[in-house]
Amino acid sequence: MPQTLEDGSPLCRLVAWELTRSCNLACKHCRAEAHMEPYPGELSTDEAKALIDSFKQVGDPIIIFTGGEPLLRKDIFELVKHASDQGLRCVMAPNGTLLNPENVARLKAAGIQRCSISIDGPDAATHDVFRGVPGAFEAAMRGIQYLTDAGVEFQINTTVTKDNLHQFKEIYTLADSLGAKAWHIFLLVPTGRAAGMADQVIAATEYEQVLNWFYDFRKTTSMHLKATCAPHYYRIMRQRAAAEGLPVDRENFGMDAMTRGCLGGTGFCFVSHVGIVQPCGYLDLNCGDIKQKPFPEIWRTSPQFKQFRTPSDYEGKCGPCEFHRVCGGCRARAYTMAGNYMAEEPLCSYTPKRLCKAL
Numbered sequence: 001m002p003q004t005l006e007d008g009s010p011l012c013r014l015v016a017w018e019l020t021r022s023c024n025l026a027c028k029h030c031r032a033e034a035h036m037e038p039y040p041g042e043l044s045t046d047e048a049k050a051l052i053d054s055f056k057q058v059g060d061p062i063i064i065f066t067g068g069e070p071l072l073r074k075d076i077f078e079l080v081k082h083a084s085d086q087g088l089r090c091v092m093a094p095n096g097t098l099l100n101p102e103n104v105a106r107l108k109a110a111g112i113q114r115c116s117i118s119i120d121g122p123d124a125a126t127h128d129v130f131r132g133v134p135g136a137f138e139a140a141m142r143g144i145q146y147l148t149d150a151g152v153e154f155q156i157n158t159t160v161t162k163d164n165l166h167q168f169k170e171i172y173t174l175a176d177s178l179g180a181k182a183w184h185i186f187l188l189v190p191t192g193r194a195a196g197m198a199d200q201v202i203a204a205t206e207y208e209q210v211l212n213w214f215y216d217f218r219k220t221t222s223m224h225l226k227a228t229c230a231p232h233y234y235r236i237m238r239q240r241a242a243a244e245g246l247p248v249d250r251e252n253f254g255m256d257a258m259t260r261g262c263l264g265g266t267g268f269c270f271v272s273h274v275g276i277v278q279p280c281g282y283l284d285l286n287c288g289d290i291k292q293k294p295f296p297e298i299w300r301t302s303p304q305f306k307q308f309r310t311p312s313d314y315e316g317k318c319g320p321c322e323f324h325r326v327c328g329g330c331r332a333r334a335y336t337m338a339g340n341y342m343a344e345e346p347l348c349s350y351t352p353k354r355l356c357k358a359l
C-alpha cells in the first residue's frame, strides 16, 4: 500500500469508533462522562454500515469498537462482522464487566481479534474506586477469564494518576499473570469526568521519570508495552537510545520505531456515537459530521486535520522541536490545560535545541 493517499493526505491507520455513549460504569476519568441511559442521535445500523463501507477509501485502518460500553449496542455483532468481512482488523474496548461466555463466543465469531480491558489498580480496593462501581474489578477479572477461555487475545490499559503511580509494577505483574498480550499506559487527559481530577495529573518532571522508567522496564519483559497518549515518550525513547548507541529501528523497538506519539488527525481519528469526527476522543473538536459529509472527505479535507499535519501550525515549543515529527505533543492536553489545541504540550519538560540556542 502507498504511504499516502493520491492527494497527499496521510493514510488513516486507526479509527476509534464510539458505537454508543451508554455505559454501565461511571469511571472517574471518563472522557465521555458516560452513563447508562440511552443517548439520542446514535447512528442507525444502516448508517453505521455505510461508515464501515467508506473506511477502505482512506487506508486499511484498524477499527477499535469502543464506547461508552460497546456491548450495550444491540447490533454490535452484526457491525463487527460487516467490518471484518471487508478485511478490516477489528478490536474492541469493552470495560469487561458485561462479557460472558456467550457474547465472547459471538464476538470471536464476528471477527474481534483483541479486546482491551482497563485496569487502573492491582486489586479491587483501588480499581473499584477509580471505576466508580463496587465489584468492577471482580467483574473485569471474570471477563478476562472468558476471553482467555475462548482464546481471544486481550491487553490491559492503565491510566496513570498520582494515586496509582506507585502501584505500576503490581499492575504490570497482574497483567502478566493474567496472560495479557500487551500493557498500554495512558497519560491522563483532564477532560470529561477527569476534568475534576486535575489533582491527579502528575507534573511534567514526574512524567519524565515515569516514561524513563517505562523505557527501562520495557526491556525486562517480552510483553508488548506501549505508552499511549504520552507523545513525548517517543522523544525520550530516541534520547535514551542515542545515549545507549542503539539504532531506533524495528529490530530494537518494534512498532514504536515506526509510529508517532500523537496520531490524532494524522493517522488516527475518533468517530463519536452521533457521527462527529474528532482528532481523538479526548479532544472534543468537531472536524466534520458523517451525516453531512462522507467520512473519507472529512479525513482528507478537515481544516483542523490539515493543521495537525502542518508542523508550522504548531505553537510554542512543539512546532520548532526537533522531535516534532515523532512526537507532536498531546493536542487534547494543550486544549484542556491551555485552551488552545495547537499550543505546546503542557506536560513536557523538554526545551528544543533551537529554542536553547535562542535563549
Ligand code: SF4
Pocket (backbone or CB within 6 Å): 189, 228, 229, 230, 231, 261, 262, 263, 264, 279, 280, 281, 282, 283, 329, 330, 331, 332, 333
Ligand atoms: S491528542 Fe492527546 S489524547 Fe488525543 S491522540 Fe493525541 S496524544 Fe492521545
Ligand code: SF4
Pocket (backbone or CB within 6 Å): 231, 232, 235, 317, 318, 319, 321, 322, 323, 324, 327, 328, 329, 330, 344, 345, 348, 349, 350, 352
Ligand atoms: S516540545 Fe513538544 S514536540 Fe518536543 S518533545 Fe516536548 S511535547 Fe514533543
